[in-house]
Amino acid sequence: MPDVRSLYVPDGLEGERVDAALARLFGLSRTKAADLATAGAVTVDQRLVGKSDRVCAGAWLEVSLPDSPASTRLAVIADPVPGMTVIHDDDDLVVVDKPVGVAAHPSVGWTGPTVIGGLAAAGYRISTSGAEERRGVVHRLDVGTSGLMVVAKSEHAYTVLKRAFKERTVDKTYHALVQGLPDPLQGTIDAPIGRHPNHDYKFAVTASGKASITHYEVIEAFRSASLVEVHLETGRTHQIRVHFSALRHPCVGDLTYGADPVLAKKLGLERQWLHAVGLGFQHPSSGERVDFRSAYPQDLQAALDRISG
Numbered sequence: 001m002p003d004v005r006s007l008y009v010p011d012g013l014e015g016e017r018v019d020a021a022l023a024r025l026f027g028l029s030r031t032k033a034a035d036l037a038t039a040g041a042v043t044v045d046q047r048l049v050g051k052s053d054r055v056c057a058g059a060w061l062e063v064s065l066p067d068s069p070a071s072t073r074l075a076v077i078a079d080p081v082p083g084m085t086v087i088h089d090d091d092d093l094v095v096v097d098k099p100v101g102v103a104a105h106p107s108v109g110w111t112g113p114t115v116i117g118g119l120a121a122a123g124y125r126i127s128t129s130g131a132e133e134r135r136g137v138v139h140r141l142d143v144g145t146s147g148l149m150v151v152a153k154s155e156h157a158y159t160v161l162k163r164a165f166k167e168r169t170v171d172k173t174y175h176a177l178v179q180g181l182p183d184p185l186q187g188t189i190d191a192p193i194g195r196h197p198n199h200d201y202k203f204a205v206t207a208s209g210k211a212s213i214t215h216y217e218v219i220e221a222f223r224s225a226s227l228v229e230v231h232l233e234t235g236r237t238h239q240i241r242v243h244f245s246a247l248r249h250p251c252v253g254d255l256t257y258g259a260d261p262v263l264a265k266k267l268g269l270e271r272q273w274l275h276a277v278g279l280g281f282q283h284p285s286s287g288e289r290v291d292f293r294s295a296y297p298q299d300l301q302a303a304l305d306r307i308s309g
Contacts, residue, residue, distance in 0.1 A: 010107030147276025
């Protein structure tokens with residue numbers, strides 16, 4: 001019987017052809033991968049795709065494989081993650097404060113630390129729902145973004161939390177330091193996001209992109225930048241970075257999306273100033289509202305101190 005596999009397209013495969021992505025993900029020959037796509041065995045975001053279509057990071061890929069040898073599957077390596085702290089733990093879920101430079105889960109092309117690997121090393125039992133390398137993962141943070149992330153421990157929590165994120169009932173709060181002063185000081189950015197037309201590793205506001213909604217409010221304005229609070233209604237890859245770049249107020253330090261390298265160097269930043277400070281949702285078992293907060297990590301706090309000094 002065919003083995004139906006599904007997973008989010010990892011960042012390392014952004015812009016690849018469907019046949020090339022399948023070959024790398026599942027250890028298939030390029031010819032076999034192309035045959036599967038031609039036979040209608042591959043969908044991306046529930047849409048049938050051909051062998052020469054391109055995949056976008058974060059898209060939901062499903063493929064019916066004739067077989068799936070265990071040796072081709074991504075493995076979770078139990079490896080401690082320095083700087084990752086657990087701020088809440090119960091029978092259903094664990095909430096972690098993820099440092100920068102850590103991926104949510106193993107993916108093709110990523111050899112660094114992961115949240116799932118760090119939890120495994122610490123002895124946490126995680127939900128078995130989802131693909132092996134992403135078990136328990138109900139949402140993700142980019143490698144270059146720090147802050148709060150919840151991981152399901154029970155099967156019930158996995159189901160309930162996945163639905164909550166899909167139905168947009170989870171409050172996700174970020175703080176970002178953006179260049180200049182957004183006008184108006186409080187507003188909503190409603191602009192579709194898709195793969196960049198000229199650079200496969202980036203995203204952009206495009207007419208054919210997916211609906212993307214970002215709410216923001218300026219917390220404090222400085223001479224060359226503003227600290228803003230952001231609430232995401234949708235969760236597209238690089239959404240905050242793309243939306244503020246489109247407004248010509250890129251996140252400070254985000255050189256990929258047009259930030260000023262001189263300002264970044266002056267503030268000692270080696271990544272975008274972006275942090276997931278808040279996470280709130282109904283607990284999957286008790287139904288009670290739970291809210292979690294995260295303080296700024298050292299590099300972001302130091303940059304904020306410099307620009308406000």
